[in-house]
Amino acid sequence: MQVVIVAFDDFTDLDVFLHWDMMTRVPYLYPERTDWRVRLLGTEDTHTSMGGLTIPMHGTIEEAVDADAVIISSGKGTRRLIEDKAYLARLGAALSPQRQRIGSQCSGALILAALGLLDGKTATTYPTAKETLESFGVTVVEAPFVRHGNVATAGGCLAGLELSGWILEELAGAAVRDAVLNSAAPVGARLEIAPYRASSSTVEARGPGIGKNRAASRDGDGLGAAGQHRAKVGA
Amino acid sequence: MQVVIVAFDDFTDLDVFLHWDMMTRVPYLYPERTDWRVRLLGTEDTHTSMGGLTIPMHGTIEEAVDADAVIISSGKGTRRLIEDKAYLARLGAALSPQRQRIGSQCSGALILAALGLLDGKTATTYPTAKETLESFGVTVVEAPFVRHGNVATAGGCLAGLELSGWILEELAGAAVRDAVLNSAAPVGARLEIAPYRASSSTVEARGPGIGKNRAASRDGDGLGAAGQHRAKVGA
Numbered sequence: 001m002q003v004v005i006v007a008f009d010d011f012t013d014l015d016v017f018l019h020w021d022m023m024t025r026v027p028y029l030y031p032e033r034t035d036w037r038v039r040l041l042g043t044e045d046t047h048t049s050m051g052g053l054t055i056p057m058h059g060t061i062e063e064a065v066d067a068d069a070v071i072i073s074s075g076k077g078t079r080r081l082i083e084d085k086a087y088l089a090r091l092g093a094a095l096s097p098q099r100q101r102i103g104s105q106c107s108g109a110l111i112l113a114a115l116g117l118l119d120g121k122t123a124t125t126y127p128t129a130k131e132t133l134e135s136f137g138v139t140v141v142e143a144p145f146v147r148h149g150n151v152a153t154a155g156g157c158l159a160g161l162e163l164s165g166w167i168l169e170e171l172a173g174a175a176v177r178d179a180v181l182n183s184a185a186p187v188g189a190r191l192e193i194a195p196y197r198a199s200s201s202t203v204e205a206r207g208p209g210i211g212k213n214r215a216a217s218r219d220g221d222g223l224g225a226a227g228q229h230r231a232k233v234g235a
Numbered sequence: 236m237q238v239v240i241v242a243f244d245d246f247t248d249l250d251v252f253l254h255w256d257m258m259t260r261v262p263y264l265y266p267e268r269t270d271w272r273v274r275l276l277g278t279e280d281t282h283t284s285m286g287g288l289t290i291p292m293h294g295t296i297e298e299a300v301d302a303d304a305v306i307i308s309s310g311k312g313t314r315r316l317i318e319d320k321a322y323l324a325r326l327g328a329a330l331s332p333q334r335q336r337i338g339s340q341c342s343g344a345l346i347l348a349a350l351g352l353l354d355g356k357t358a359t360t361y362p363t364a365k366e367t368l369e370s371f372g373v374t375v376v377e378a379p380f381v382r383h384g385n386v387a388t389a390g391g392c393l394a395g396l397e398l399s400g401w402i403l404e405e406l407a408g409a410a411v412r413d414a415v416l417n418s419a420a421p422v423g424a425r426l427e428i429a430p431y432r433a434s435s436s437t438v439e440a441r442g443p444g445i446g447k448n449r450a451a452s453r454d455g456d457g458l459g460a461a462g463q464h465r466a467k468v469g470a
Contacts, residue, residue: 013259014419017252021392024248024286038286051259051273055290127428142428144421155422157256162421184249186379186397187390193362193377 001171002037004067006091006108009044010077013051014157015105016040019071022164025180026172033172039063043087050075061087064094069167074106074126082114082132091115101170103152103163112151113138121148124155236406237272239302241326241343244279245312248286249392250340251275254306257399260415261407268407274298278322285310296322299329304402309341309361317349317367326350336405338387338398347386348373356383359390 003023007016023038030036039058048054064070081087092115095102104112106126112118113136122139124146133140144159145152147166154163161181168177182190238258242251258273265271274293283289299305316322327350330337339347341361347353348371357374359381368375379394380387382401389398396416403412417425 012256013252014256017248017256020286020288021248021252028285040288050263051255053255053275053290055288124422125428127422127426127430130428140428142423144423155428156424156426157419157421158424159421184392186392186394187359187362188377188379189391189393191362191391193360193365193375193390195362 001033001035001069002039002067003069003071003167003171004064005038005040005071005073006061006064006111007040007042007047007055007057007073008075008077008081009047010075010080011047011049011073012075012106012157013049013053015074015108015160016049016055018157018160019073019105019164022161022168022180022184025183026168026176029179029183030172030176036172039067043090061091062094064091065096067100068171069101069103070095071163071167072102072104072108072111074104074108078107078110078129079132082110088114097150101150101152101167103154103167105154105160105163106157107132109133109138109153109155110136112153117151118153121151122146123153124159125153126155236268236270236304237274237302238304238306238402238406239274239276239299240306240308241296241299241346242275242277242282242290242292242308243310243312243316244282245310245315246282246284246308247310247341247392248284248288250309250343250395251284251290253392253395254308254340254399257396257403257415257419260418261403261411264414264418265407265411271407274302278325296326297329299326300331302335303406304336304338305330306398306402307337307339307343307346309339309343309364313342313345313364314367317345323349332385336385336387336402338389338402340389340395340398341392342367344368344373344388344390345371347388352386353388356386357381358388359394360388361390 005016005019026036027033041059041061041064042057046054046056107129109123109125110129110132113133118138122141124141124143125133130140144156145154145162152166154160165177165181168180185191187193240251240254261271262268276294276296276299277292281289281291342364344358344360345364345367348368353373357376359376359378360368365375379391380389380397387401389395400412400416403415420426422428
């Protein structure tokens with residue numbers, strides 16, 4: 001399975017890095033999943049975030065054609081890209097909702113709309129992108145996450161957990177989704193310190209089923225049912 | 236004001252990038268705060284995360300001496316560093332809880348403990364780091380965030396919002412804290428699309444007081460009181 005995150009200059013930091021972190025937890029928690037690959041794709045060797053961090057890309061947007069899931073990140077850069085016909089042609093040729101899960105984060109919805117992927121659909125986005133998204137004929141709804149088949153939109157940075165969760169469930173199943181999301185929860189939410197065993201802490205980095213951590217009953221953020229999960233990342 | 240995030244090889248991605256994102260929202264939301272500076276400090280020109288992302292540092296750990304607040308990130312790398320006397324001497328010489336706010340994320344607590352900054356204190360950490368933290372004589376408590384004066388610990392990646400929130404409030408006030416945290420909330424939580432005005436979307440990137448967004452009443456994650464806030468980042 002390959003998950004691609006599309007980045008560009010002036011991306012919102014968290015809207016790339018939250019997905020990057022969640023997705024790269026899969027091979028860490030499940031080292032047997034040697035087919036799991038996460039890549040950042042752009043148009044240059046590096047792209048610089050709105051916060052000023054320059055990070056390397058793993059390839060170009062054309063390579064999204066090989067992905068099972070594609071996340072379009074967000075930020076001021078989207079406003080420039082929806083006017084860039086060459087960019088849209090390159091990215092559009094690589095995307096197919098028939099064979100890929102495609103999701104946007106915040107103003108990434110503008111790019112999906114510019115590609116025609118939200119035609120006739122409802123969607124969510126960041127508040128500042130609402131009117132531009134509506135100008136594409138998209139009906140904007142007040143929700144953190146909106147999905148129609150293989151195309152989804154997330155609004156608000158932390159709604160990225162729902163977008164990541166959807167892709168994780170679709171590509172790897174609900175157990176993997178819960179393990180990944182719970183491993184990043186705050187202590188006291190779906191992550192507990194107390195049940196952790198010494199026998200597992202010595203091999204914390206490896207092996208499924210090791211380091212299981214009983215989930216707490218609190219489930220206040222709507223991220224789905226808690227269950228047995230692993231607490232090996234974020235160590 | 237200068238906020239420093241200490242990184243190293245094998246850092247947990249989100250435990251650097253969440254703080255980086257939150258802290259760099261301040262000058263974006265408040266461009267008049269020209270004194271606000273956020274820097275990543277390490278021991279090399281670049282450091283590589285557990286997820287495999289290589290990012291540039293802005294300086295070396297010695298430069299933390301000039302910081303008003305210091306966040307120690309987390310990850311497998313902490314286990315190596317708490318055995319590295321030279322590293323601890325360098326970092327320890329730069330830190331002072333008398334004049335700085337100092338916080339750790341997840342297993343970053345191990346570094347604080349190795350520096351003696353948690354002596355006689357309770358603290359939280361990531362489940363996998365519990366026993367090592369206890370080996371320093373620290374009492375580990377089941378909580379997302381534990382603070383004693385100018386020294387705080389956060390356990391679980393998303394508890395980083397509490398750590399960032401504490402530093403934002405201490406250095407910039409409660410209004411800035413709320414504006415930053417709310418700007419990253421999911422739509423429907425403390426972020427609403429509907430009240431957003433066209434007149435502000437045209438200048439979304441600049442100017443305090445523009446793009447105010449009424450906060451929703453839901454406040455389910457304990458991140459503090461919601462209020463009037465801005466919705467300009469994450470665009």
